[in-house]
Amino acid sequence: MRAIRFPGGELWWWMLVILLLCCRFSSSSLPLIAAATAAAEERVVTHLPGFEGPLPFHLRTGYVEVDEGNGVHLFYYFIPSERSPADDPLMLWLSGGPGCSSLTGLVYQIGPLGFDLHGYMDGLPKLVYRPESWTKLSNIIFLDSPVGAGFSYSITVQGYKSSDTKAVNQILIFLRKWFDKHPEFLSNPLYIGGDSYSGMIVPTVTSGIANGKHVGSEPSLNLKGYLVGNPLTDSSIDGPSKIPFAHRMALISDQIYEVYKKSCSVGDSSYQSVQCTNSLNAIHECVKDIFPFHVLEPLCSYASPHPYNFLKLKLNSGVREMQQLQDNTAEGLHLSEISTQCRTAEYTLSRLWANDATVREALGIHKGTVPAWLRCNTSIPYTKDIQSSVKYHLDVTTKGYRSLVYSGDHDMVVPYIGTQSWIRSLNFSIVDDWRPWYVNGQVAGYTTSYSNNLTFTTVKGAGHTAPEYQPRQCLAMMARWFAGDRL
Template sequence: MRFLLKVLAFVTLLLVFLITTESAPQSALITKLPGFSGTFPSKHYSGYVTIDKEHGKNLWYYFVESEMNPSKDPVVLWLNGGPGCSSMDGFVYEHGPFNFEPAKTNYSLPLLHLNPYSWSKVSNMIYLDSPVGVGFSYSKNESDYITGDMKTAVDSHAFLLKWFQMFPEFQSNPFYISGESYAGVYVPTLASEVVKGNKEGLKPALNLKGYLVGNGVADSMYDGNALVPFAHGMGLVSDQLFENVTKACNGNFYDNLSPDCEEQMAKVSMDIDRLNIYNILEPCYHGTSLSAFDIKSLPSTLLQLGKTEKPLAVRKRMFGRAWPVRAPILPGIVPSWSQLLADVSVPCIDDRVATAWLNDPAIRKAIHAKEESEIGRWELCTGKLWFHHDAGSMISFHRNLTLSGY
């Protein structure tokens, strides 16, 4: 009898161990993708993580296991910028597992080929649509689309805690947070939340080892003052104009309100206005202008979010560096994607392949994304958000993180 009890106790412990070490959810596994005829070189997963049940707040992810050694290779979270742009931009156009060949007809899907330079060659990649309202991420409570830098960091941290619970076999892997453009804010603020959570004993502990930022927003003054020297260094403005603007602005291009400085800065803007700001050697696909929007049609409560006391000239320089378009800046308001994207695409960006692929019903079903009838069309950059730029300069975030060894 005693022997039988010991056996039962052992079996119970074994079952508990198996349950608590359950691996990736099979319901999230992607078995095939229309347009790709080969075999995946590693496992792909996608789906939703609910971070607020009461609001029905859900963040969507696409996860690609490393092709080398998934159990040991780092887990890398990728975030695109905006704010308001889907991280599937990085998946489709930058370092995802596939290269996309445009469809030959209007009624066929793009053809997918394996990307020999994919980051998933050596890393476990999480592509996250964040904040809620971006890409396939959504909430049943529209108040969640009023958000900001710090709320985005808190929500993304909540996602990570739940994601690593869903994929416990990756909890011990080195973990890195990465991104570009306005993710220069997303990444260090999220990394700081992770460090804070680990110190507070939140479980699971996230094995954060570092973070990566490419072409990132960092600080309004330093970023703003770098634009003119950068344009000159790239040969986009003449030596004479650079000399004139430097003299007129006394080296302060960011918040100098003198008439002479404004005049010379206008000439700099004129020189670079028709360029593709993402790749100066490539033409603009959509041109560089945005449709005008009627500011009077916006609800007064939402207009409050963009109000600022900064002078017009300063706002132009502050938000020219923060947005992936050269936004029109109107008196008293900082425009958001909701105001900028009135039925137009992001200037210079040819997003036809991603837009067609991610809005195809068969693709959405395969990657476990909600139907268009439920959450709307996938857009490269959304017009749903009303976004507070409330984190300020990233210099202190970088200082604290690097001094802590990240």
């Protein structure tokens, strides 16, 4: 019989409520939370369960309280640059979701650790060093945001209620308090980065810093710019772009696409509506068995009871629904039940690792605060109250800050077509026209540079998100961009 699990749906939320109520009314539980919040807020981590020997890089973990009334604590992993911490940029990295742990960035995307899919050490998934880490170029703070993501927590139920704007404000508070404790990094060039759903958050946070919100005390932060990968930006642009993307990828025919364009154009006749519905149904039949995170990867068997609904994704952002399906389905399976061809096999390893007591002890996790760690917690009561981040892109870039926007060219979750569309809406002039960029003599993608220091690039062969699929090329991209060189 399958064990009862906490990760998905309402069960996780109600277990959390029960835990918090018990902590509130039980005198024996109160000291536990009090002791946790009073503990040292940052620790140096030299060894991690699952990794053989000492870590070959520096790692610190800690918490910053961003809402004293509700006891909201945001957890972070900080890795100083492996090159020159005093001189290299400092980057705050935010994962998507909303609700995905920043361990996703650290282990699967841009950090110096990765899981060995076939290796175990002392009963835990084995960790290995990843040489393509962006920590070779930059100091990086991997932040669990919003509250409820990863190891971030609140001591009240009310504190878990979050939104785009609330998350942005708490990130700004986090930065101010983090720099208060780490003034040695105030002079480092500061960049805000993230991917997927954080495309809504990163430009907004950057705009807040640029306008002095929460972090305007002296000395001011040395903000230089921001970067977003495969970024959700405006669902009214990103959503509809999935269909022309599917056409370009030869997933739907010219005939189907032409009927779609004609029948689903602006209009209110009942005939047009029926034709549009039929067109969308035809498109759905063509793409329902395609894995949208990377259209060339297999749609794994574990997802078959709940197939991806392309039409739903067209009408909505799609990112949260697909991520919830991907994680919640996988969480209920043993690793042996998931094909090694499935990327979720690697994602499941992080759940096994982060829920181990020795791992939590090594990371300095406050006891009794997170009953079950999830790579992506989609049960957070979260309001999406920023409908579009385009205006924040415009605000920051017209102030002269640098920006890099990159897309995996095989991503059907947030297709590059939609990203190009909102970039064009900024009406910036083209400085460097569309051209290939290279790594080791091979085309790594295509890039365009615009006025106001905005660079857009595709990463050839990458999905959602790009560094996960093409780490070597993405490291080269970042090395050139940080240095101010042409891609």
